[in-house]
Amino acid sequence: MFAANAGLRRRPLLLILAGLLLSSTGCSNSPAPEDATSAAAGLGSPPATTGDRPRVALVMKSLANEFFASMAEGATAHAAQHVGDYELIVNGIQDETDLAGQVSLVEQMVAQQVAAIVIAPADSKALVPVLRKASAAGIVVVNIDNRLDADVLREQQVQIPFVGPDNRVGAKNVGLQLAKSLQAGDEIAILEGLETSFNGQQRKLGFTEAAAESGLKVVASQSAQWEMDVANQATAALLTAHPGLKGIMACNDSMALGALAAVRAAGRTDVRIAGFDNIGAVRQAILDGQILVTADQHGDQLAVYGIETALQLLDGAVAPGDGAAAQGTVRDRETAVDVITKETLSR
Numbered sequence: 423m424f425a426a427n428a429g430l431r432r433r434p435l436l437l438i439l440a441g442l443l444l445s446s447t448g449c450s451n452s453p454a455p456e457d458a459t460s461a462a463a464g465l466g467s468p469p470a471t472t473g474d475r476p477r478v479a480l481v482m483k484s485l486a487n488e489f490f491a492s493m494a495e496g497a498t499a500h501a502a503q504h505v506g507d508y509e510l511i512v513n514g515i516q517d518e519t520d521l522a523g524q525v526s527l528v529e530q531m532v533a534q535q536v537a538a539i540v541i542a543p544a545d546s547k548a549l550v551p552v553l554r555k556a557s558a559a560g561i562v563v564v565n566i567d568n569r570l571d572a573d574v575l576r577e578q579q580v581q582i583p584f585v586g587p588d589n590r591v592g593a594k595n596v597g598l599q600l601a602k603s604l605q606a607g608d609e610i611a612i613l614e615g616l617e618t619s620f621n622g623q624q625r626k627l628g629f630t631e632a633a634a635e636s637g638l639k640v641v642a643s644q645s646a647q648w649e650m651d652v653a654n655q656a657t658a659a660l661l662t663a664h665p666g667l668k669g670i671m672a673c674n675d676s677m678a679l680g681a682l683a684a685v686r687a688a689g690r691t692d693v694r695i696a697g698f699d700n701i702g703a704v705r706q707a708i709l710d711g712q713i714l715v716t717a718d719q720h721g722d723q724l725a726v727y728g729i730e731t732a733l734q735l736l737d738g739a740v741a742p743g744d745g746a747a748a749q750g751t752v753r754d755r756e757t758a759v760d761v762i763t764k765e766t767l768s769r
């Protein structure tokens with residue numbers, strides 16, 4: 423099915439989610455799933471439009487992460503409601519570090535001659551060259567979730583609008599909330615995302631600022647690659663190395679869950695944990711008093727906003743802008759990020 427990646431251990435996953443997801447929307451007059459989305463594999467090289475509908479490819483990161491499953495769900499529901507306007511193709515990779523897999527997915531979408539690619543890049547620099555190729559092929563490209571590196575975009579002379587939240591502010595607010603349950607001087611550790619992702623770097627900065635403002639001591643800050651099992655092992659080691667540890671700020675919820683499992687296995691009840699994403703399992707852990715706080719970055723709407731931007735660009739009335747955009751260009755779009763605690767969940 424994926425000739426280009428046949429030799430890879432981790433193969434990209436191309437989903438036909440529509441049937442599953444549409445049935446969960448409970449919308450009785452939803453169109454047949456295949457009207458709303460389609461998988462690209464095996465289609466040969468169809469035109470950028472189906473009839474007069476443009477084909478929009480959503481390229482996500484790890485579909486093993488509930489954050490992206492809910493992003494796919496939101497996009498699929500939107501496509502079902504706008505079935506006359508565009509056709510959605512849903513793609514993702516199997517784990518957070520499969521950069522080659524994501525590059526290959528973009529190449530497949532270029533070969534399929536889709537009209538637009540809406541992408542949450544797994545790496546802020548490594549995806550730029552292939553997206554430049556897509557753009558040069560006349561495909562509209564919109565960057566969501568994790569911002570592409572501004573310098574690399576400038577060097578490669580490509581303009582790609584960004585749709586997503588301010589991760590630094592979001593993380594700082596989460597960190598300040600965690601700090602309220604700790605004392606000045608308490609030791610905390612930060613679990614970072616992939617070091618090459620801009621949003622991971624921004625969250626780390628936000629957490630660091632919150633710790634500094636609250637007088638917390640950051641005794642360790644290390645990458646757990648966005649992954650639950652890596653975070654689990656890292657936390658177990660941190661608890662041994664720093665027996666006085668009182669808090670863990672994790673740059674996403676998968677890592678917060680991995681940290682929670684390690685904290686429980688160590689029999690520690692005095693370590694407060696913060697995450698970022700507001701996935702279902704973490705909402706439950708917050709309600710149960712096991713995780714203290716997370717950030718809701720409205721993952722289910724992020725792709726929808728990106729798709730809306732792509733459709734605007736396809737309309738031709740506007741051109742891609744660079745944030746300081748002139749009239750008639752698409753500006754970057756900052757989306758909401760909210761602090762989620764037991765109190766906000768109980769409202």
Ligand code: ALL
Pocket residue numbers: 483484487489518542567568615621648673674675676698699
């Ligand atoms: C970020 C997303 C989510 C996700 C993480 C790992 O780009 O915003 O926080 O959990 O990647 O895929």
